[in-house]
C-alpha cells in the first residue's frame with residue numbers, strides 16, 4: 001500500500017523525457033529497454049563495460065544488477081555533485097528539462113538557477129535595496145568600480161533575499177558540455193558579505209555538495225580553447241585577474257586541489273599555479289608537484305608557479321604591470337625541448 005502510494009507520488013515528477021534529459025546532462029549514454037533506460041553503471045567504484053545499470057522512467061529509481069548501486073534521482077545527482085537545498089529538488093525536477101532549454105542566463109536580471117535555489121536575483125537588479133550590502137562589498141573588492149556591471153554579467157553574480165544564503169554573493173559554478181557546446185550550472189557557492197565572525201564561514205556551499213568536483217571558470221577556458229591556464233585559490237582571485245585583463249584563470253575553490261580538479265587540469269599544457277604564499281597555499285602547491293611527478297596523461301606539459309611575496313594573494317595585485325613583474329618559477333615539465341617561459 002505504502003509502496004503504491006509512493007509510486008503514484010513519484011509518477012507526478014518523472015517521465016521518459018525528463019529522465020533521458022537528466023542522463024544527457026550527466027553525460028550518461030543509454031539505451032531504452034521497456035520502462036527502463038539502461039547504461040553502464042555510473043558508480044565510480046564499478047568499472048562497467050556492458051550496461052548493467054537501469055533507471056525506471058516512471059519512478060526515477062535506479063539499480064545496478066552487478067554491483068548493487070541503487071537509489072533515487074537525488075542519489076544519482078549527488079553522485080555528480082549536483083545537490084539541492086532540502087526538498088526543493090523534488091519540486092524543481094519537474095521543470096528541470098523545460099527550464100534548462102528556456103534559460104538564457106544573463107539576458108534577464110532574474111537568474112533562475114536550474115533545480116537549485118527557488119530564485120536568485122542578479123546584483124544588477126535595479127533599485128533593489130535588498131542587495132545594497134552585497135553591492136557595497138563587491139565594489140570594495142574591485143580595482144575599478146566601473147567594472148562592476150561587466151563583472152556581475154560575466155560571472156552571473158547574484159543574491160537571495162532570504163534563507164541560508166542570505167547575506168552572501170552567490171556565484172554559480174558551470175560545467176561545459178563539450179559535445180553540445182553549452183554550459184550548465186552544476187553548483188553554486190556563496191561568499192559572505194558581512195564581517196566574518198566566528199562560526200560564520202566565508203564561503204558556503206549547498207549541503208553535501210562536493211565543490212572539489214569542479215574547477216571554477218574551467219567552462220570559460222574550454223569555450224575559449226585556452227591551453228595555458230593560471231590556477232588560483234579563490235573566486236575573487238579569478239575576478240581580480242579578470243579585471244586586469246587575464247581571462248585564462250581557474251579556481252580550485254580552496255587551496256587543496258582534488259583528484260578530480262587535477263584531472264581537469266590535464267587538459268592544459270601550460271599551467272601556472274598562483275596560490276597564496278602562506279602555509280596552506282604552499283601545501284597545496286606541493287600536492288600539484290606530487291601529482292604531476294607521479295605520472296600524467298598529457299605528454300607535453302609545463303608546470304610553473306607564480307611566486308607571490310609572503311602573505312600576498314593574487315587579490316592584492318592592483319595592476320597588470322605588478323602582475324607581470326612577479327617572478328615565475330619552473331616546477332615541472334615534460335617533453336618540451338625548450339621550456340617556454
Ligand SMILES: [Zn+2]
Nearest residue numbers: 041046064067
Ligand atoms: Zn554498478
